[in-house]
Amino acid sequence: MxxxxxxxxxxxxxxxxxxxxxxxxxxxxxxxxxxxxxxxxxxxxxxxxxxxxxxxxxxxxxxxxxxxxxxxxxxxxxxxxxxxxxxxxxxxxxxxxxxxxxxxNNFLVRMAGANNSHFFKLGYASVELLKRENKSLNPDAAELKQFLDEAKLQGYRENNINLNQLAKExxxxxxxxxxxxxxxxxxxxxxxxxxxxxxxxxxxxxxxxxxxxxxxxxxxxxxxxxxxxxxxxxxxxxxxxxxxxxxxxxxxxxxxxxxxxxxxxxxxxx
Incomplete structure (x- = not known):
């Protein structure tokens, strides 16, 4: 063809x-x-x-x-x-x-920590996006940030998984x-x-x-x-x-x- x-x-x-x-x-x-x-x-x-x-x-x-x-x-x-x-x-x-x-051992815990890290990064990025897009959305941004801050205080484990290192392990x-x-x-x-x-x-x-x-x-x-x-x-x-x-x-x-x-x-x- x-x-x-x-x-x-x-x-x-x-x-x-x-x-x-x-x-x-x-x-x-x-x-x-x-x-x-x-x-x-x-x-x-x-x-x-x-x-x-x-x-x-x-x-x-x-x-x-x-x-x-x-x-x-x-x-x-x-x-x-x-x-x-x-x-x-x-x-x-x-x-x-x-x-x-x-x-x-406990790799599932590492997976959960990586998931939490992604959640928080995405959440805080959304806060900044809301602030930039429209000032009228600032209350929504503040509410989301408060939710994220409170969640962080609960002590959720956060970590990243390096695929190169994981492959070696x-x-x-x-x-x-x-x-x-x-x-x-x-x-x-x-x-x-x-x-x-x-x-x-x-x-x-x-x-x-x-x-x-x-x-x-x-x-x-x-x-x-x-x-x-x-x-x-x-x-x-x-x-x-x-x-x-x-x-x-x-x-x-x-x-x-x-x-x-x-x-x-x-x-x-x-």
């Missing part, structure tokens, strides 16, 4: 492109489809008790990771690789938190460096690197055209980073719920993922 139709990536014409792409990367999409079926089946099998706060939060984060993983795969199938990799990065972030719940440095950090500049944020996805260069690096169409080159890589991130999240769930069957599943799909990655590298080297 040289150019997109008038309704861009929302066009149903892309369905044919998507079908052809999935056929050309059949092994990768088949692996993901099989994993997804197994991953969805995990959700209703998680045994939750009302008093088990860590497990409840972990199950909710797992649902988030799974849904985001599926969204990443859907976008990859449409050739929207920067967007799919941005979502893969989000899966990695969720995996770090699941890793924290799996191996760090839970043994996910490789996931941080190869997925989260790399995709920060290459996909998630507006940068020189991410803008190159939309620039066609010719001889001497001269700009020839802008690119706004589905991208076939890099589909396998986008699926690979999503797989790596999600399998990390699934592995953490296996530890949290003490599920040996989940650990076995993760090991199996890690082996299959590695085999496909090796095959892809071999083709690229030819």
């Amino acid at each position: 040289s150019v997109l139709p008038k309704d861009g990536f929302l066009s149903t014409i892309l369905d044919e492109w998507s079908a052809e792409t999935k056929k050309s990367a059949q092994k990768w999409f088949s692996l993901i489809n099989e994993l997804n079926i197994a991953a969805v089946a995990v959700l209703p099998s998680l045994e939750l008790q009302r008093s088990a706060q860590k497990e409840i939060v972990a199950a909710a984060l797992y649902a988030r990771a799974l849904q985001t993983f599926e969204a990443s795969v859907l976008l990859t199938g449409r050739g929207m690789l920067a967007d799919s990799e941005t979502l893969a990065r989000s899966v990695a972030e969720t995996a770090f938190f699941l890793g924290g719940l799996a191996v760090i 839970v043994g996910m440095e490789a996931l941080y460096d190869t997925v989260y950090r790399q995709l920060s500049g290459n996909a998630a944020h507006p940068s020189v690197a991410s803008s190159e996805r939309h620039i066609m260069r010719g001889i001497g690096g001269n700009v020839e055209n802008l690119i706004f169409k589905p991208q076939r080159n890099g589909v396998e890589k986008a699926l690979s980073v999503a797989l790596f991130a999600f399998l990390s999240a699934l592995e953490a769930i296996g530890v949290i719920f003490k599920r040996a069957d989940i650990q076995t599943t993760v090991e199996l799909y890690n082996i299959r993922h590695q085999a496909l990655s090796n095959e892809l590298s071999s083709r690229a080297g030819q």
Whole structure:
């Protein structure tokens, strides 16, 4: 497809492109489809008790990771690789938190403190916004500030969670460096690197055209980073719920993922 139709990536014409792409990367999409079926089946099998706060939060984060993983795969199938990799990065972030719940004592307390810190920052920023927008809103700003000040006096724990440090604590440095950090500049944020996805260069690096169409080159890589991130999240769930069957599943799909990655590298080297 040289150019997109008038309704861009929302066009149903892309369905044919998507079908052809999935056929050309059949092994990768088949692996993901099989994993997804197994991953969805995990959700209703998680045994939750009302008093088990860590497990409840972990199950909710797992649902988030799974849904985001599926969204990443859907976008990859449409050739929207920067967007799919941005979502893969989000899966990695969720995996770090699941890793924290799996191996760090009282990590749920740290999560609560980070949530409180975000709440107060957002609240005080809203106070300043109300003051700037309209002087007639000053009474509302004063009321909100009083509420926040009183809440602070109650001694709510506040802290920030550094993802790089967290990844080291839970043994996910490789996931941080190869997925989260790399995709920060290459996909998630507006940068020189991410803008190159939309620039066609010719001889001497001269700009020839802008690119706004589905991208076939890099589909396998986008699926690979999503797989790596999600399998990390699934592995953490296996530890949290003490599920040996989940650990076995993760090991199996890690082996299959590695085999496909090796095959892809071999083709690229030819």
